[in-house]
Amino acid sequence: MPHDHHDDHAHSLLPPEPALRVKALETLLVRKGLVDPAAVDAIIDQYEHHIGPHIGASLIARAWNDPEFKKQLVNNTDGILAEMGFGGRQGEHIVVVENTPACHNLVVCTLCSCYPWPVLGVPPAWYKSDAYRSRAVSEPREVLSEFGIIIPQDQKIRVWDSTAEIRYLVLPMQPKASFGLDQADLVGWVSRNSMIGAGLP
Numbered sequence: 001m002p003h004d005h006h007d008d009h010a011h012s013l014l015p016p017e018p019a020l021r022v023k024a025l026e027t028l029l030v031r032k033g034l035v036d037p038a039a040v041d042a043i044i045d046q047y048e049h050h051i052g053p054h055i056g057a058s059l060i061a062r063a064w065n066d067p068e069f070k071k072q073l074v075n076n077t078d079g080i081l082a083e084m085g086f087g088g089r090q091g092e093h094i095v096v097v098e099n100t101p102a103c104h105n106l107v108v109c110t111l112c113s114c115y116p117w118p119v120l121g122v123p124p125a126w127y128k129s130d131a132y133r134s135r136a137v138s139e140p141r142e143v144l145s146e147f148g149i150i151i152p153q154d155q156k157i158r159v160w161d162s163t164a165e166i167r168y169l170v171l172p173m174q175p176k177a178s179f180g181l182d183q184a185d186l187v188g189w190v191s192r193n194s195m196i197g198a199g200l201p
């Protein structure tokens with residue numbers, strides 16, 4: 001059919017680079033009046049400059065310092081995040097998993113790149129790689145050693161597979177050296193990778 005032929009032709013003209021493909025798609029959507037370019041820019045600006053791992057880090061630092069807040073963050077994550085204004089897009093349901101001496105948690109999305117955007121921002125490139133997505137499940141200890149973390153043999157590793165419905169945030173163990181610091185100082189100890197489980201504070 002002529003229509004199909006037209007689509008095939010358009011498809012073969014699409015550039016291979018993801019950025020160009022996105023641009024082509026955006027141009028098309030804007031031209032058809034389906035999206036407002038100012039709205040797209042505002043969303044990109046929001047995730048580039050305002051939403052990022054510093055939000056998750058402030059939650060973790062507060063949880064380390066305030067046992068009552070920690071209990072709420074673990075048991076009523078969605079409620080707490082909504083209350084603090086950190087809900088929304090790509091974070092419909094966030095589950096906090098707490099590292100303990102018995103268990104280290106590691107987060108992956110085996111299917112694509114689901115990630116708790118409202119608290120960590122945009123996922124790092126390695127999180128979306130085929131290698132991480134398959135190996136985090138099949139050989140997590142090996143993968144973590146490549147991130148420079150050696151998990152003791154008596155500490156088990158639990159791997160959490162994110163989905164569009166459920167995103168995970170790791171609550172790392174507070175390093176002994178940081179005990180007694182106040183929340184503002186603790187924030188600097190919480191790295192992005194530690195909240196994915198691919199790092200330690």
Ligand code: FE
Nearest residue numbers: 109112113114
């Ligand atoms: Fe995904």
